[in-house]
Amino acid sequence: MAGRSSRFRRGDAARQAKYAASKIKQVEELWGNYGPLAEVWFDGGMPDPKAGFDVLPVLKKLQPRTMVYGGGNTPGETIRWMGSETGKTAYPCWSTGANPFDDNSGNPAGKDWCPGEADVNIQGGQWMWQPGSDNGLRSLNELMEIYYGSVGNNCNLLINAMPGPDGLVPEAQLRRFREFGNEIRRRFGKSLAQTAGEGSELELSLGKSQKIDHVMLMEEIIEGERVRRYVVEGKVGPSWQKIGGGSCIGHKRIERVTPVEVSAVRLRVLESIGKPLIRKLAVFDTTAPATAGRYDIAMAP
Numbered sequence: 001m002a003g004r005s006s007r008f009r010r011g012d013a014a015r016q017a018k019y020a021a022s023k024i025k026q027v028e029e030l031w032g033n034y035g036p037l038a039e040v041w042f043d044g045g046m047p048d049p050k051a052g053f054d055v056l057p058v059l060k061k062l063q064p065r066t067m068v069y070g071g072g073n074t075p076g077e078t079i080r081w082m083g084s085e086t087g088k089t090a091y092p093c094w095s096t097g098a099n100p101f102d103d104n105s106g107n108p109a110g111k112d113w114c115p116g117e118a119d120v121n122i123q124g125g126q127w128m129w130q131p132g133s134d135n136g137l138r139s140l141n142e143l144m145e146i147y148y149g150s151v152g153n154n155c156n157l158l159i160n161a162m163p164g165p166d167g168l169v170p171e172a173q174l175r176r177f178r179e180f181g182n183e184i185r186r187r188f189g190k191s192l193a194q195t196a197g198e199g200s201e202l203e204l205s206l207g208k209s210q211k212i213d214h215v216m217l218m219e220e221i222i223e224g225e226r227v228r229r230y231v232v233e234g235k236v237g238p239s240w241q242k243i244g245g246g247s248c249i250g251h252k253r254i255e256r257v258t259p260v261e262v263s264a265v266r267l268r269v270l271e272s273i274g275k276p277l278i279r280k281l282a283v284f285d286t287t288a289p290a291t292a293g294r295y296d297i298a299m300a301p
Contacts, residue, residue, distance in 0.1 A: 016051065016052060017052055019052075020051060020052030020053050021052070023047075023053055024052075024053070024055065024058065027055050027058055027059075028058060028062065031058065031059065031062040031063050032062045036063070036065065036066070037063050037066045038066065038067060039066060039067040039068070039069070039079065039158075040059060040063065040066050040067070040068050040069075041069045042068070042069065042070045042071060043071075044071055045070055045071025046070040046071065056075065056076060059076075060076070067079050069081055069117065077099065077114065078113075078114060078115075079114060079115060079116075079117045079156070080097060080104070080106065080114045080115065080116050080117065081104075081116075081117060081119070082104050082116050082117065082118045082119075082155065083104040084118075085119055085120055085121070086118070086120060086146075086149075087118045087119065087120025087146035087149065087150055087157060087158075087159065088118055088120075088145075088146060088149030088150055088153075089104065089105075089116055089118050089149065089150060089153050089155045090104070090105060090153075091153045091246065091248070092105060092106075092153075092154070092246065092247045092248035093105055093106060093116050093153045093154045093155045093248060093250070094106030094107060094108045094110070094154070094225060094248055094250065095113060095114065095115040095116065095154065095221075095225055095250055095251070096108060096109075096110035096111070096112060096113055096114070096224075096225065097110035097112055097114055098110045098111065098112055099112050099114070104116070108225065108228060108248070108273075115154075115155070115156055115251075116154075116155040116156065117155065117156040117157075117158055118146075118149070118150040118155050118156070118157055118158065119158040119159075119160065120138075120146055120157075120158070120159055120160065121138075121159070121160040121162075122137055122138055122159055122160060122161055122162065122173055122176065122177070123136055123137050123138065123162065123173075124136060124138055126162075127160055127162070128162060129162040129163060129164050129165070129170075133162050133164075133170070134170050134172035134173060137172065137173065137176050138176070140176070140179050140180060140183055143159075143176075143180045143183075144180075144183060144184075144187075146159075147180075147184065148254060148256070151252060151254070152252065152253065152254030152255075153248075153253070154248055154249065154250035154251055154252055154253055159177075161173050161177070186286075187214070187284065187286040188214070188216065188254075188284060188286075191216070191282035191283060191284055192206060192210055192212060192282075192283050192284060192285060193205070193206045193207070193265075193282070193283055194216075194280055194281060194282035194283070195280075195281050195282075196278055196279055196280055196281070197278055197281075198275055198276065198277055198278070199269075199275060199276060200268065200269040200270075200272065200276060201266065201267070201268050201269070202266070202267045202278055202281055203264060203265070203266045203267075204264060204265045204266070204267075204281050204282075204283065205263070205264045206262065206263055206264060206265070206283070207263075208263060209261045209262065209263045210261065210262065210263075210285065211259055211260070211261050211285050211287075212234070212257065212259070212260060212262060212265070212283040212284065212285055213256065213257060213258075213259045213260075213284065213285055213286055213287060214254060214255065214256055214257065214283065214284040214285075214286055215232050215243070215244055215254075215255045215257055215265065215281075215282070215283055215284075216252065216253070216254050216255075216280060216281075216282040216283075216284065217230075217232075217249045217252070217253045217254075217255070217267065217278070217280065217281060218249070218251060218252050218253075218278070218279040218280040219249050219250060219251070219276070219277060219278060219279055220277035220278070220279045221250065221251045221279070223274075223277050224273075225248065225249070225250045226272045226273050226274050226275070226276050226277060227247075227248070227249045227269050227271075227272050227276050228247060228271040228272055228273060229245075229246075229247050229269070229270045229271035229272075230245055230246060230247075230249065230267060230268065230269045230270060231244070231245035231267075231268050231270060232244035232245055232255065232257075232265065232266070232267055232268075233265070233266045233268065234257075234260055234262035234264070234265050234266075235262050235263050235264040235265070235266070236260060236261065236262055240266060241260075243257045243258070243260060243262075243265075244257050249278075259285075259287070262283075265281065265283050267281050
């Protein structure tokens with residue numbers, strides 16, 4: 001926004017002030033007339049207050065609860081960009097770091113809470129609508145891989161839609177989003193078994209030997225990310241065998257495991273900061289056909 005015309009930078013203060021005032025009016029309209037916003041993204045950083053674009057007070061007044069991405073060094077920034085537009089992040093992905101947030105993986109020792117966010121477009125290769133945009137939409141399998149590489153790695157996922165000339169998102173895109181949500185619910189809407197608890201060891205009985213291919217872990221994130229290293233074991237016959245493990249759990253960690261018949265699953269936290277608080281330990285068989293009935297979750301996890 002600021003300084004886009006070289007004429008303004010050469011000292012035309014009156015025109016610069018007029019231009020800045022018009023932009024403030026625009027953000028007041030956008031932030032003040034359409035209800036609560038989930039997130040405001042300043043692509044390239046928040047505008048320079050010295051150029052007359054001091055939008056932070058406007059944001060705090062009109063959208064005090066919105067999440068903010070601002071280029072990595074913006075006061076009040078609450079989301080950390082993962083550095084690419086693939087929709088994925090490397091593992092581990094911690095929600096803490098130190099401002100400016102220059103470490104895409106985060107830092108478990110960081111004092112600033114700023115969860116990661118991975119962005120991607122619904123149509124590979126472009127962000128804005130053009131004729132034919134609905135050709136080449138990302139496939140359902142590709143979207144699920146993106147989901148595993150973001151949400152499954154303790155990262156927020158932001159998927160871009162491309163409104164058409166009428167201001168509406170075309171039906172082809174909406175259909176793909178619905179398919180995506182339905183597939184997430186099919187796989188993870190109802191677990192075979194789940195539990196919660198505190199401490200360095202948590203056991204989940206399945207009641208009988210059953211095939212599993214996914215393990216979902218969640219911490220009580222309101223108390224922070226406490227787990228630093230863990231292992232997941234499955235009870236195969238009379239013996240416990242390692243089937244997964246890692247470092248960061250955070251809000252959510254989804255592990256795809258080699259399909260195995262187990263009668264119980266055990267989480268062992270090998271290293272933590274304080275007592276581990278596990279909101280969910282759940283197991284799934286995503287190859288099983290969907291069953292009717294209520295899901296554990298109303299929306300995609």
